[in-house]
Amino acid sequence: MSTPAIDVGWGAVVQRVTPRLNGLWVLLGLIAVMALLPCIASPYALMLMLPFIGYGITLLGFNLLFGTTGLLSFGHALFLGVGAYTAAALTSKFGILSFELLLITAALASGLISLVIGALCVRYTRIFFGMLTLAFGMLFHSFLFKFYSVTGGDQGMRVLRPLLLGMEWRGGKTAFLTGPFYYYTLLLFALLGLAMWRITQSPFGLHLRAIRENANKAAYVGVQIFRMRLAAFVISAIYGGIGGTILAVTTGLADPELAYWTHSGNLVFMAVLGGSGTFAGPAIGALVFVLLQDFVMSVTQYWRFVMGAVLVLLVVFMPQGLSGTIEALVRRNGGR
Amino acid sequence: MKLTRRDFSRLAGAGVMAAAAPRLFAPALAQNKPLRIGIIAPRSGAAGTAGECGIRAVQWATERMNKEGGIAGRKFELVIEEETNPKDTIERLRKLILQEKVDAIHGLISTGVSLGVAPVAEEEQALVVMWDGTTQDGVKEMMPNPKYVFRSTDNECEAVMGSLLAVKHFKGKFKRVAGINPDYSYGRNNWEAFKQILARFGVEAEFVAEQWPKIGTMDLTSHIAALNAAKPDLIFSSMLFADLPVFMKQGHAAGLFEGVKLVLPAAGWQINQLKKEFMPEGIVFGHNTLYFDHPQASALQKAFVQDYVERYKEVPHWEADRAYFAMATYKAGVEAAQKALGKWPTQEQVAEAMPGLEVESLGGKGRFRKDKIAEQVFYQGPSTNSNKYDFPTLASIDTFSAEQLQKPPGADFWEWIKTAKMPV
Numbered sequence: 001m002s003t004p005a006i007d008v009g010w011g012a013v014v015q016r017v018t019p020r021l022n023g024l025w026v027l028l029g030l031i032a033v034m035a036l037l038p039c040i041a042s043p044y045a046l047m048l049m050l051p052f053i054g055y056g057i058t059l060l061g062f063n064l065l066f067g068t069t070g071l072l073s074f075g076h077a078l079f080l081g082v083g084a085y086t087a088a089a090l091t092s093k094f095g096i097l098s099f100e101l102l103l104i105t106a107a108l109a110s111g112l113i114s115l116v117i118g119a120l121c122v123r124y125t126r127i128f129f130g131m132l133t134l135a136f137g138m139l140f141h142s143f144l145f146k147f148y149s150v151t152g153g154d155q156g157m158r159v160l161r162p163l164l165l166g167m168e169w170r171g172g173k174t175a176f177l178t179g180p181f182y183y184y185t186l187l188l189f190a191l192l193g194l195a196m197w198r199i200t201q202s203p204f205g206l207h208l209r210a211i212r213e214n215a216n217k218a219a220y221v222g223v224q225i226f227r228m229r230l231a232a233f234v235i236s237a238i239y240g241g242i243g244g245t246i247l248a249v250t251t252g253l254a255d256p257e258l259a260y261w262t263h264s265g266n267l268v269f270m271a272v273l274g275g276s277g278t279f280a281g282p283a284i285g286a287l288v289f290v291l292l293q294d295f296v297m298s299v300t301q302y303w304r305f306v307m308g309a310v311l312v313l314l315v316v317f318m319p320q321g322l323s324g325t326i327e328a329l330v331r332r333n334g335g336r
Numbered sequence: 337m338k339l340t341r342r343d344f345s346r347l348a349g350a351g352v353m354a355a356a357a358p359r360l361f362a363p364a365l366a367q368n369k370p371l372r373i374g375i376i377a378p379r380s381g382a383a384g385t386a387g388e389c390g391i392r393a394v395q396w397a398t399e400r401m402n403k404e405g406g407i408a409g410r411k412f413e414l415v416i417e418e419e420t421n422p423k424d425t426i427e428r429l430r431k432l433i434l435q436e437k438v439d440a441i442h443g444l445i446s447t448g449v450s451l452g453v454a455p456v457a458e459e460e461q462a463l464v465v466m467w468d469g470t471t472q473d474g475v476k477e478m479m480p481n482p483k484y485v486f487r488s489t490d491n492e493c494e495a496v497m498g499s500l501l502a503v504k505h506f507k508g509k510f511k512r513v514a515g516i517n518p519d520y521s522y523g524r525n526n527w528e529a530f531k532q533i534l535a536r537f538g539v540e541a542e543f544v545a546e547q548w549p550k551i552g553t554m555d556l557t558s559h560i561a562a563l564n565a566a567k568p569d570l571i572f573s574s575m576l577f578a579d580l581p582v583f584m585k586q587g588h589a590a591g592l593f594e595g596v597k598l599v600l601p602a603a604g605w606q607i608n609q610l611k612k613e614f615m616p617e618g619i620v621f622g623h624n625t626l627y628f629d630h631p632q633a634s635a636l637q638k639a640f641v642q643d644y645v646e647r648y649k650e651v652p653h654w655e656a657d658r659a660y661f662a663m664a665t666y667k668a669g670v671e672a673a674q675k676a677l678g679k680w681p682t683q684e685q686v687a688e689a690m691p692g693l694e695v696e697s698l699g700g701k702g703r704f705r706k707d708k709i710a711e712q713v714f715y716q717g718p719s720t721n722s723n724k725y726d727f728p729t730l731a732s733i734d735t736f737s738a739e740q741l742q743k744p745p746g747a748d749f750w751e752w753i754k755t756a757k758m759p760v
Contacts (some may be wrong), residue, residue: 042434042435043434044430044431044434044435047430047434048427049428051423051427112373131473145519145520146519148524149520153520153521154447154448154520154521155447155448155471155521156422156452158455172459172460172461173456173459173460174430174434174459174460197529211605247423251422251423251426251427251452251456252426252452252455252456252459253422253423253426253451253455255421255422255423255448255452255454257421257422257423258423293424294431295418296426297418297424297428298417298431301379301418302382303418
């Protein structure tokens with residue numbers, strides 16, 4: 001009597017004895033490591049983590065649109081701009097310093113604006129969607145740039161230090177940013193990560209994936225394409241607005257360059273770098289982008305060339321991005 | 337081994353000395369270490385050539401000053417970071433302060449960036465001496481009574497001077513006026529200042545066209561066509577980035593400048609690119625605070641220009657002077673503070689010592705006012721192509737001091753321009 005062949009490869013063993021690593025765990029692991037950073041990292045390294053948190057949150061939303069729904073926006077920096085200018089207007093013009101209020105208002109403003117823009121954009125797909133979002137992004141940039149009396153034009157608007165949970169934190173700005181603000185935004189990152197994980201794993205997320213794979217088939221089985229795409233667009237914009245608020249508080253300034261198309265290009269770069277096919281990929285891309293840019297800018301004045309070369313190499317040799325490539329390697333080594 | 341009481345005392349003494357050594361010798365050691373001065377300047381894009389010119393000047397100043405003993409006896413070195421957009425530049429500023437631990441930061445050219453950087457520098461209590469980039473809008477809000485931030489002369493100075501020279505040289509010779517200015521606060525303020533000065537001097541002008549190209553626009557044909565259609569007698573342009581040579585080249589090709597007077601208050605920034613083949617003569621041509629070919633130049637300017645031309649095969653412009661001025665005033669501030677205190681000064685003490693100290697810069701003498709705004713000398717005049725270079729020089733030089741072109745401390749620029757006593 002012959003015994004059936006049993007897969008005793010390393011991958012199978014690992015799979016049986018450990019829960020499968022998924023995007024959420026990777027993201028939460030990254031956030032847990034970041035929570036320990038203040039014990040060992042310099043203030044400057046912590047300061048670098050703040051843009052990462054801002055971009056990371058933005059990219060969680062961006063990837064709902066790009067990775068999950070299959071819509072590539074070239075104007076997503078618009079919502080970073082909305083978040084940043086909301087924070088600037090509330091703190092500088094209206095004296096509202098509550099960070100919670102800034103976040104809520106930024107989320108609402110981004111949501112409302114995206115509802116209007118999205119209603120027009122999500123009717124289209126592929127290059128047409130990309131061009132429309134680019135056009136709206138540039139329209140918003142022109143508004144910020146031209147309406148001096150409202151937005152400060154090229155000089156932007158100052159963002160004052162906010163209150164966290166109604167509390168004023170004494171000490172220098174660096175101490176504030178690398179202390180309470182760091183932990184506050186890190187917690188926000190974790191919560192928004194959990195929320196996004198829930199969204200992507202819900203029936204709504206399944207609808208979005210179905211739309212990405214084949215919109216016609218999805219429509220045939222009853223998925224409401226327009227509504228679903230619009231909802232994804234609005235959610236991604238809200239994440240963008242929150243990310244923009246964090247970036248603006250960190251730099252202390254909202255300026256039109258935040259909404260410029262090159263900034264939208266950076267978001268696409270980060271998503272591609274990390275890998276849009278995985279949940280945590282874009283956030284990893286944001287981290288690598290921030291660190292890489294900081295390093296390359298310090299080493300050479302031709303840093304744009306280096307960043308461009310990295311993008312080319314990435315697209316040619318690692319189209320799945322860093323996380324996609326690592327995942328593929330793990331699978332291959334695991335014999336799967 | 338037996339440890340005697342004497343051995344123990346020796347060991348304890350040595351331990352105490354070793355523990356105290358870093359404290360005892362730290363100031364001396366710290367003062368033997370070179371000073372670190374952070375430089376933030378654009379190195380690419382529309383303002384890249386200007387930033388490079390400033391960096392070259394500050395490198396020249398470093399070499400020269402270090403040979404002469406450095407700053408208050410300490411050699412210094414530069415840590416250069418690139419000025420890009422406000423967000424990234426603020427991150428570079430923080431890197432210089434928190435990671436590189438520089439003793440001061442010099443540089444910055446863009447107003448938008450400098451206004452974003454200033455509050456951060458104040459919050460971080462970091463001494464920043466700006467080379468340029470202080471258009472009036474937003475300064476009051478973003479830099480109210482700075483303690484650590486020193487600003488260049490108002491960016492509108494060159495437009496005020498160009499406008500005054502337009503009155504001096506062209507009054508009665510033009511009627512139809514057009515403007516083509518960069519589409520941001522600098523361009524808009526300069527155009528407005530020009531119009532107000534014409535009005536103040538009773539010049540009855542008809543403003544026939546206004547064009548606002550975005551910085552860095554390299555195809556200006558539509559703007560040139562619009563200007564051509566308006567048939568102006570005089571064109572005022574405060575364009576100053578890489579788009580100015582493009583404008584002059586394309587305008588020349590389109591016959592825009594035939595019989596038209598030109599006022600280019602900031603053209604000196606692009607002097608090496610403004611070739612005679614497309615530059616008409618008699619332009620009111622601004623060199624701001626450094627005219628490289630000044631016949632009565634100081635020995636310092638002559639030495640700098642000679643070295644610069646030999647090394648880079650082109651002539652320097654005012655950004656070199658701004659960079660040198662920043663370094664010279666910082667040096668004077670450190671030395672004055674150290675002399676007064678008898679010890680190495682903090683950044684705050686240097687900032688307190690700097691205002692009022694007169695230094696010799698490349699383009700002439702200058703100083704910072706009590707409100708930490710620079711006062712320097714400005715050079716403009718009608719241009720000529722009769723020279724040994726392949727670009728225009730000045731046929732005659734008009735020299736104004738910043739006191740004549742700049743609003744006094746605390747005044748509002750737009751109120752001042754209506755009532756100020758003008759030097760023409």
